[in-house]
Amino acid sequence: MMAASRPxxxxxxxxxxxxxxxxxxxxxxxxxxxxxxxEATYRAELQRIFEGPVWNxxxxxxxxxxxxDYRTTFVGEMPVVVVRGEDGAIHAFENRCAHRGALIALDxxxxxxxxxxxxxxxxxxxRGALIGIAFEKGSHGRGGMPAGFCKADHGPRTLRTAxxxxxxxxxxxxxxxxxxxxxxxxxxxxIGRVLNRPVQVLGxxxxxxxxxxxxxxxxxxxxxxxxLLHAFFGTFRITRLTQGGGVLVSPDGAHHxxxxxxxxxxxxxxxxxxxxxxxxxxxxxxxxPSLLDSVDExxxxxxxxxxxxxxxxxxxxxxxxxxxxxxxxxxPDAMELHWTYLGFADDPPPMRRRRLKQANxxxxxxxxxxxxxxxxxxxxxxxxxxxxxxxxxxxxGDGAESQETRATEASVRGFWKAYRRYMGH
Amino acid sequence: xxxxxxAPARLLPLVAQLNADYARAIDDDRLEDxxxxxxxxxxxxxxxxxxxxxxxxxxxxxxxxxxxLRDRVAALRQANIYERQSYRHxxxxxxxxxxxxGAVRTETPFLVVRTLRDGRMDxxxxxxxxxxxxxxxxxxxxxxxxxxCDSSRIDTLLALPL
Numbered sequence: 001m002m003a004a005s006r007p008x009x010x011x012x013x014x015x016x017x018x019x020x021x022x023x024x025x026x027x028x029x030x031x032x033x034x035x036x037x038x039e040a041t042y043r044a045e046l047q048r049i050f051e052g053p054v055w056n057x058x059x060x061x062x063x064x065x066x067x068x069d070y071r072t073t074f075v076g077e078m079p080v081v082v083v084r085g086e087d088g089a090i091h092a093f094e095n096r097c098a099h100r101g102a103l104i105a106l107d108x109x110x111x112x113x114x115x116x117x118x119x120x121x122x123x124x125x126x127r128g129a130l131i132g133i134a135f136e137k138g139s140h141g142r143g144g145m146p147a148g149f150c151k152a153d154h155g156p157r158t159l160r161t162a163x164x165x166x167x168x169x170x171x172x173x174x175x176x177x178x179x180x181x182x183x184x185x186x187x188x189x190x191i192g193r194v195l196n197r198p199v200q201v202l203g204x205x206x207x208x209x210x211x212x213x214x215x216x217x218x219x220x221x222x223x224x225x226x227x228l229l230h231a232f233f234g235t236f237r238i239t240r241l242t243q244g245g246g247v248l249v250s251p252d253g254a255h256h257x258x259x260x261x262x263x264x265x266x267x268x269x270x271x272x273x274x275x276x277x278x279x280x281x282x283x284x285x286x287x288x289p290s291l292l293d294s295v296d297e298x299x300x301x302x303x304x305x306x307x308x309x310x311x312x313x314x315x316x317x318x319x320x321x322x323x324x325x326x327x328x329x330x331x332p333d334a335m336e337l338h339w340t341y342l343g344f345a346d347d348p349p350p351m352r353r354r355r356l357k358q359a360n361x362x363x364x365x366x367x368x369x370x371x372x373x374x375x376x377x378x379x380x381x382x383x384x385x386x387x388x389x390x391x392x393x394x395x396x397g398d399g400a401e402s403q404e405t406r407a408t409e410a411s412v413r414g415f416w417k418a419y420r421r422y423m424g425h
Numbered sequence: 426x427x428x429x430x431x432a433p434a435r436l437l438p439l440v441a442q443l444n445a446d447y448a449r450a451i452d453d454d455r456l457e458d459x460x461x462x463x464x465x466x467x468x469x470x471x472x473x474x475x476x477x478x479x480x481x482x483x484x485x486x487x488x489x490x491x492x493x494l495r496d497r498v499a500a501l502r503q504a505n506i507y508e509r510q511s512y513r514h515x516x517x518x519x520x521x522x523x524x525x526x527g528a529v530r531t532e533t534p535f536l537v538v539r540t541l542r543d544g545r546m547d548x549x550x551x552x553x554x555x556x557x558x559x560x561x562x563x564x565x566x567x568x569x570x571x572x573x574c575d576s577s578r579i580d581t582l583l584a585l586p587l
Contacts, residue, residue, distance in 0.1 A: 203483025206578040231504035288492030341483040354489045364579035365485040371506045373582040
């Protein structure tokens with residue numbers, strides 16, 4: 001029965017639990033800096049977003065071709081195992097033994113018939129169900145588990161899984177809509193545009209970033225910065241705001257896809273030079289231009305498409321350089337970015353070589369991405385004592401709708417629109 | 426890879442000197458000299474032990490010509506944004522693995538400490554250089570230098586070459 005008034009000691013203990021702070025106002029164009037610093041906010045994000053009614057990218061189907069093939073990864077900070085079951089379905093469960101909580105799987109991936117915790121040899125099947133307990137009946141008639149212990153009642157938390165175009169997503173929440181509905185038709189089509197046939201992993205790297213995870217997600221959604229921060233882009237006209245393109249924002253604001261289309265009338269544009277912008281160096285030319293020897297492999301003239309799925313997934317097509325990136329929070333002021341470089345399984349050797357060369361653009365040493373690696377840290381350090389101040393996100397208005405220009409921050413506002421809904425702000 | 430013939434031991438000090446000169450050029454911020462340690466037709470890539478073991482070909486840096494190395498230096502000097510930093514390479518003794526196709530295969534361990542603008546120092550990378558060294562224009566050059574980092578995890582960014 002609910003008590004009409006809580007006992008005093010419970011009230012006192014509630015008062016000591018840090019609560020997420022209140023949002024300063026309804027406007028999407030202002031974001032308080034405490035959101036990148038506050039410990040209680042961070043803990044609430046792990047619960048309400050990553051472990052809430054969202055879909056987290058966890059693996060590629062190509063990692064899980066045969067029954068028993070598995071990968072270990074994370075949903076937020078929760079360690080998870082993703083595995084192809086005997087039934088052919090993909091299962092995901094918390095990488096935590098139901099006995100004493102140790103990790104069940106210790107490798108990045110592999111093939112298993114079952115999983116056995118190293119600590120006390122409790123055993124799980126490929127669905128994460130507890131199927132064996134060492135010395136369950138004890139030894140010589142003594143010890144062992146209580147007679148009434150039911151293995152089926154004990155196991156790590158299991159996650160729903162869903163696949164789309166070779167991507168595996170997982171959700172801890174029964175309240176998450178079906179993945180197709182979560183993404184919407186437009187975003188789904190943009191994923192399918194790139195991942196239109198079986199992929200092959202070309203490499204994996206981890207980039208440890210000294211900033212809150214949201215600063216990285218905002219950076220990826222920020223179409224305004226790309227050609228200003230990244231001089232490499234601007235100079236070689238890979239993407240410039242004067243080129244064609246735009247940004248698609250899902251109706252709930254959560255997901256986005258930005259794209260650049262090469263336009264002949266941009267070739268002579270002097271907009272960057274006229275504004276004295278650092279990112280255009282007229283005299284800068286490549287000694288080996290084969291780096292940018294691209295082909296229009298998708299046949300639609302789109303040179304660059306950057307797509308996010310809330311909260312933590314990025315699909316990238318920069319020319320012929322393809323990758324997925326997984327954003328993993330590691331505390332209020334740290335995160336990991338897990339890069340998986342991709343080609344297609346049917347790539348002929350020249351296309352494979354082209355992708356390897358163009359990978360110079362991305363990753364921790366990327367001509368473009370190295371700057372995204374450090375700029376989040378610049379913000380994290382810059383706002384060190386500015387928790388009560390706000391950032392200005394007003395390019396292109398105050399809405400979060402799709403726009404036919406990239407000189408806008410619409411998709412960043414979309415992120416905050418979705419974030420506030422999940423967080424209850 | 427073709428079977429390896431034994432490499433002449435006289436090359437050992439020459440390869441060690443090449444490695445020392447290479448490391449000094451980077452650590453002394455003479456990046457413009459860096460492409461000159463490679464043959465015109467070369468392969469330079471930075472990968473990790475896990476990728477290398479699994480045969481995954483992508484690198485953090487992947488250059489298959491000296492021109493691409495010059496472009497890397499030009500980008501670092503003119504285009505890219507990163508905080509001022511320097512490396513200190515500690516390069517171990519090269520092992521001469523053998524000779525094949527006119528190139529000497531060598532393997533050399535390295536350790537790199539990165540010092541940032543604010544004075545913070547980190548053990549940034551350890552690993553091994555897997556090299557194919559050729560004699561060219563009276564000196565030794567790298568036809569191939571595969572930098573295999575022990576870890577796949579890079580702190581913040583990798584700007585200067587290893």
